[in-house]
Amino acid sequence: MTVLEEANKLMEMDQVDQAIDHISSHLEHATDDERFGFAEFYMNWGFLLEAEDILLHLLKQYPDESELKLLLTDIYIEQQMDEKAIDLLNSIPSDDEAYLQALVALADLYQSQGLFEVAEQKLQFAKEISPTEPIIDLALGELYYSLGDFKRAITFYEKSLKIEAPDIPIHERLAESYLNVGEFELALNFYEKTNSKNPDTLFKYGFTAFEADRNDIAINVWNELIEEDPYYHTAYIQLAKAYEEDERIQEAYETALKGIKMDEFNKELYFLAGSLAHQVGLEEETEKYMREAVNLDADYKEAVLFLIEILKEKDRQDDIIELIKVVKETGGEDPLYDWELARAYNEIESYNDALNHYQEAYNSLQHDNDFLKEFGYFLMEEGRTGEAIKIFTAYLQDDPQDDEIVDYVNRLRQM
Template sequence: METIMEAVHLMESKKSDEAIALLEDYLPVADEEERFTIAELFVQWGFLQEASQILEELLQQYPHEGEIKVMLADIYIELEADEKAIELLNNIHETDESYLEALIQLADLYQAQGLFEVAEQKLLTAKQLNPTEPIIDFALGELLFSTGDYLKAITYYQKVIGVTKEVANVSVPGRLAESYAAIGEYEEALKIYQDVEHEDSDTLFKYGLTAHQAGRSDIAIKAWEHVVEIDPYYHTVYYQLAKAYEEEELPNEAYTTAKKGLQVDEFNKELFFYAGTLAHQLNENTDSEKWMRQAIALDPDYKEAILSLIEIFKEKNQYADIIDLIEEVKTTGANDPLYEWELARAYNETESYKNALNHYQEAYNSLNKDSEFLKEYAYFLTEEGRIAEALPIFRAYLQYQPEDYEVEEFYNRLDEETDR
């Protein structure tokens, strides 16, 4: 062991090449115990291929040794050789001391492969062997949580929470609260969250979400404000916090929060659009247009933002801007019958009737069952003197809106005049 200790000291002195060379030179004369120790050191230092080679040789000498198989399987997993790890772990006999650990490892591997039922079966077998082991209960809780079986997950998390509040850096109360929230038990989830120390931004953010779902916007706002304080780069929080402010009728705070969010998340189209919406509410029309244009620049087919910006342009009678906007997004390949309809309207307002007609006709191909469109298109055709084309459009409209007596009367009068 003196040589091994010397190698450890070399590694501690940042002389890794010398440490590895010393151990590799020593391996041919090392006994089985020393070789296993060297393999452990190689794993610890990140030399996985070297460690696997030693362990594979030891396994040939001791083919039934479960401890070697478990350690080698760990290495295979790190090297992304999951099938080799599974084969190895499945060869550990149930009488072996390492069998329980092998079952838990197998469950992880099968879960990663999406074989959730197999993973659960391995964990239930492990639980039969050791009914009170919290790691097994936690693993079952995590598996069921990942598959959306929150009610069953709660049962296992509750068993763990009586023993420990944290497993593998995961907050068990946090998971329990998330599970209750997922099944709509927001009040219960909120109670659990209120007993959890909220030191990390993830837990705080989820606490805020649960409070918001429970109708406690005051708690949600405080939680999310704290997230911004401790982690200004936690992108997701800004949209939620801004929404909560708006719901509490604090539009200025909502807008300020959205703008802060855009400083740290400049590719969030939803936040740009929301900032534009808030700016419009506050009559900041120049900024509103700017934010919405940036949202559209990120996603040229962002229909909600495009249609909202069109409405803003309509309020200011900026029909030329509507035409420019839609023609621009269409050059990117973004197409929608609503864009054609809005182009038709804009061209009509600018008295470019031929263009308006072209776009009404284009929109009609997709919107021929939309009663509002049919009515508008029919009246446009009438105004353009295209009565013969307008009549069947009116008839189609009245099939969808038979109680619109005003349009019916207009249609009948038009029809009679045509027959004269």
């Protein structure tokens, strides 16, 4: 058994000190080849300073040996000593067989420093030297991917598919790149080739399938994601929506409730649970979950308006007024709230309050034809003919083909 074999065996038996001592005791009388092997041993086991000492000693004896420089570069990068690494890489001449590898490593370093143009220049130069080298294509793919230039990233990732890069999930990168350019079918093809259990990857996989109208895949993937990570809250929302789209409303509702158990402060889950409860005819639960959503965010407009519609169905005008007042008191501002207040006050025959809120809403909704038409009729009922004509005239500027209103306004003017 060689010195290295014995040292590796000791390390595997967790006898670290004995392994290091074994190497150290043979270092002084070792050949240069053996010392190189010892340096690799130290690097493999994370003893970077010990490896650096040996490699620097060897580099003094063999100043043109690029393999030594590349190994030292790895050590310097690991120690975040980028400038030393760059100097070493730049010392490798263009006629050296390791020159291409040096260019790629330099590009990676410059990219990590945010010097993207310099990194691109290094890789394009490498591409000119070796146009068909897939490692360079992969490096270019990584660069453009990091910059969000997904179309260009796709071009180079596709060219690098034939190589194995254990540290870079090329299929996953291609999937996400196609996803970002809206090519959902192509993205789905590449997601299907990945074996990743990473929650973010699974979420994007499910989202891609959903966008590609493959709810069956989306549902399976998101269920797998929740099994892998029950606290991935967004997955419950998306899974419930996928079930809903498949008209599996009960399963959608149960999924939303499971999500609430995992995240009781998620307003979207409460809104979704309320909406789904409404679809399965659970009136009390519908109001309960919608109110929870509004309690978490008083200006959650979608939930507020949904809750208003529920209360309207039950003719609970006073509850609508109370709800909107609370929303407005807590900072919720939207002209639709004033419009709904005006309607509610009109229903309970509190006409002055209704008028005030119609006028308040008018400041923002003066170009909303549905509002103008309703406001105009309200003013007529209140005997404010001149104001009604003004509102209807504004309405007709946007919709001059409404013959019913044209005739109505003409009659009002004649009156």
